[in-house]
Amino acid sequence: MKVSIIGVTGYSGIELVRLLLQHPKTEIVSIHSHSQNGKEIAEYLPHLKQLLDLPLEPINPDEIMKRAELVFFATPSGISKEIATAFVKADFPIIDLSGDFRLKADGQYEKWYKNSSAPFDFLQHAHYGLADFYSKPDSKLIANPGCYATGTLLSLAPLVEEGLIETDSIIVDAKSGLSGAGKNLSESSHFVNCNENMTLYKMNSHQHIPEIMQQLQKWDKTIPAIQFSTSLIPVTRGIFITTYARSKEKLTQKQIWDTYNQFYREKPFVRVQDQHVYPNLRQIVGSNYCDIGVAYNEVTNIITVVTVLDNLVKGAAGQAVHNLNHLAGWPETTGLNLVPIYP
Amino acid sequence: MKVSIIGVTGYSGIELVRLLLQHPKTEIVSIHSHSQNGKEIAEYLPHLKQLLDLPLEPINPDEIMKRAELVFFATPSGISKEIATAFVKADFPIIDLSGDFRLKADGQYEKWYKNSSAPFDFLQHAHYGLADFYSKPDSKLIANPGCYATGTLLSLAPLVEEGLIETDSIIVDAKSGLSGAGKNLSESSHFVNCNENMTLYKMNSHQHIPEIMQQLQKWDKTIPAIQFSTSLIPVTRGIFITTYARSKEKLTQKQIWDTYNQFYREKPFVRVQDQHVYPNLRQIVGSNYCDIGVAYNEVTNIITVVTVLDNLVKGAAGQAVHNLNHLAGWPETTGLNLVPIYP
């Protein structure tokens, strides 16, 4: 399948290139960028020398639709909602890695992204592509979930779907490496400010909260809200999420673990750890795995879920390829048997 | 005052040397180590060349008591409970940075440290030196609190003492740099395993939990338990603690912030941040400050407290000097006006 990438110079776009170059069924036919047109990509990204000999082109939807069979948007939020229009109208397949098509409810995008949203019917038309939880999309417009949202939803799905927890007790303490904050230059991404540091950056105000709530409430309408904060840790890749919730009834460690194990048995990209084992970031970097460990405190009745994923793979480009596989009808692991880079 | 340090080659002992060399009222007269006797300390620790010209000596309590007026134990747990006996019997002033004299209740030390405890009457005799909360010790045997314990207690004190929270709702998500894990060689402290990684290492089983509970229950007997886990982040120094608790009643962000601000107004080493500002590690490294930010979520009713401190200063050697100042009757900030090393 011939594919194009719009927004190839951001971290998610760069990672898409890596995954698609190693995918047996795709060919990248064009790459596009607002800001860097004209140059060969390897001039701009020297790691791609000899691997991708394509120029950065401006974004011309008609041209793209002639050459490619599907387009990825790896643009910052606010771009695809404008540019995707031509593709959507032509019913051309789109996988959008940004937040522009994730939120269904009126006004939510405006509230959390501080920007006007895509047209309401486009939002309704888009398929929220939480790739481990579906196999055939009902739309050719896939909204790829956010990185924190993916990790939080995979952490909570068994508890919420099985109705095990008090619905108002969810606390999510999420930590991310700096690639999650994007390529923009800012005080908060200056090496001297990040290195040897840890910083909480969005207290109950991260824009992934509404897509998490939207999906949780699909699973259980009675969940009222979650406590959600995000911190930066001094690593390049990886999300580490600790989730707390109170069990409705007394349980055992074994029961909780069995629940997760059973729930994810058929999901190739979710690896539930052995009992009393918690995953660390390094064991998933570079791969599409989401690894999960669970604990139950018999004194406090609190369930703790420890979840790790690579924000650029499972949290972005890897899930996008997973969604591509669903859309194309290929086996879901096609091109995604990536071995984590360890050490 | 002439002081000796036992266990000077561990990270807390090394930091004690730094602080005592810059303290206007102390002189280090001897340094002691089990493992490295005979050498000049600067051979072993080249950063001290020309700064401390003393040999590492074996531990001879009688000799120490002749030369010094006070002794610091900066030994791993399990050492001072044996060696301190001679000093305690002579009513010689001791500040013990290890966990050996912190727990009062019978059997607690055995349970959490997997080792026989100091004699029961010594444990009763020891003063738990949470230095911001007292000024005159009632004993010459000071048990310096643990690093996580200090941060957690300072995070929770205003909430617990003012009775603001549901007593069974406390969740502590603590992260530490590697110096907190000590000098021992282990898989978990190998650079390749720590770098670019984050690892949860003690789920509800850290040995600081009982001293936290002991102090919390002094403040409010009805607190039944806390949820407490610890993770390693790839930094050398610093503890970052996020604490969650549910407010008993609806409050406002401003009320919570006022409570903390008022509570710590007279404490020179606790700096409550401005509203909606959360501290980061780098702003306290090298200093004796504990910086605290607080948030209140009006939807979930959850109070979040973000607390940072330098585990080797406020969490160990700095608090030990603070306790020394109390013991000696000097102003509490003597020798502790350390400017954080930034950047």
Place this chain on the structure above:
Amino acid sequence: MKVSIIGVTGYSGIELVRLLLQHPKTEIVSIHSHSQNGKEIAEYLPHLKQLLDLPLEPINPDEIMKRAELVFFATPSGISKEIATAFVKADFPIIDLSGDFRLKADGQYEKWYKNSSAPFDFLQHAHYGLADFYSKPDSKLIANPGCYATGTLLSLAPLVEEGLIETDSIIVDAKSGLSGAGKNLSESSHFVNCNENMTLYKMNSHQHIPEIMQQLQKWDKTIPAIQFSTSLIPVTRGIFITTYARSKEKLTQKQIWDTYNQFYREKPFVRVQDQHVYPNLRQIVGSNYCDIGVAYNEVTNIITVVTVLDNLVKGAAGQAVHNLNHLAGWPETTGLNLVPIYP
């Protein structure tokens, strides 16, 4: 081709697993370790869960030769010289990633490795597999070059083969990440000692010096010696080598650059950078590339060569696979079109 790996739990062995799992023509049929026998590898290395379901087995050459068609040794130095005997005698194909078969001259191994060497005729029989410089091996016993040796030889080859430099003027300033120092626990690999630090660790005494000299003197007998030191930098992967040499005659920047460009035009894994551009570590991590930039100082007449490679890929497992491709007669890039992990 069915292959076995001896020494699979070290960093080079782990990386071999990653590369061989993604290689289209190989199947790992058994994995072997001295120290960890019996366990499933994923218990020991959780990143391999679901990717490699093999137990760690003891080392039984006869068994291995029955099941596999080739064996990799990824053991520390001193092991393969003992264990390889059975395989060599059976003329069974071996690729040895350790230093045991690299040095031809009598007494060199003893001098630099402080250990007795493999039998002299085995040493003569072994092929030093500098993979970019040959295509058909004359032996089934391949000695895979060292990581520093690979980078230094690729830095110097054009200058030495073209006779451009004063032969006594070579200075090599090499820096490596910690994975190059191996998995052993030591003071020098403790996170607290490596992080925020840089340390020179072998001044003119690194064991890769003799294999560099052996190869340089193959190219130009008159080279008497090199100045060579190695430092550790706080990264996990990557070698960064700065090489200095004095030009025999006045040249221009362009002439030097043309020489390199021409020399490496047909080598798929050496990427000469554009003029005035120097490579950084991140652009090669995870890949088999060696990237090189060159400068010429018209005032001092000094040529500077800046070379980067991933010590675990190009400096170990990747070059081993490259040697496998040569040995098997496959195209040399088979299984090695690895896209660098960036960011």
Place this chain on the structure above:
Amino acid sequence: MKVSIIGVTGYSGIELVRLLLQHPKTEIVSIHSHSQNGKEIAEYLPHLKQLLDLPLEPINPDEIMKRAELVFFATPSGISKEIATAFVKADFPIIDLSGDFRLKADGQYEKWYKNSSAPFDFLQHAHYGLADFYSKPDSKLIANPGCYATGTLLSLAPLVEEGLIETDSIIVDAKSGLSGAGKNLSESSHFVNCNENMTLYKMNSHQHIPEIMQQLQKWDKTIPAIQFSTSLIPVTRGIFITTYARSKEKLTQKQIWDTYNQFYREKPFVRVQDQHVYPNLRQIVGSNYCDIGVAYNEVTNIITVVTVLDNLVKGAAGQAVHNLNHLAGWPETTGLNLVPIYP
């Protein structure tokens, strides 16, 4: 002595604040910044809360001269050459940490800083304050040396002053942490680009080259040029310089070491390491020490000097205070007995 700081919000200015707050004879009476006027400094730099309660003020020379007795410029290059005029004309004491007054020869500043220079007579009037090499300045306008220049000159001084090396053989391979690159936002200081990376950034073109040459030629007029390149390593603080030069005659390791030891015996801030010991960054961070190790290769005749210093202390603010001590006639170590922060 009452002092003012202009450019207090850069890393050198911030470090000056730390040192001056701990200096027994100075009081900071005002702090000045182009960009951040009006705010309390602790709002901008939270680590200074409760330590320095001064507002950031605009730069008014007349006002400053009324309130202070000396002014520090910690501004980027190009600022003090303009603003210092009023102070110079009033013969008011200035210590300038920027490069604006370091170069004497006509046209050098223009060439290396790409900017018009300070007036020629000001340049001649300024004292190049290499603080270990003089005790009484002949001018009240002190040009504080650059960080790389300080390390390089201290590395070479014994060799050059004693005439031991071939004058055209000097090669300097310098590495710096990111604080040396300043606070400006740029691709090269983005965490994702620095972390896990090493990058050569100025090949024979660093602006400290001319001040190094100016001083070397004061010591030995016949030195024609040096080879000098600089790389960034992923640490916050510290410079690590490896310097190579060829000995004129055959020497021994012991002779070289004796030369250094003898040369620096009376210099309190230069610590020559024991034989065969090389310093690492961590042993000087936070202190004013420059630590040096030397090696001699009897085969190649190359002398290697390994030098470390904290770029913000010995390479900037610490040397500025050292110069202040000289200017004020205080003992040179006043306020500078800083214990390195280890770990």
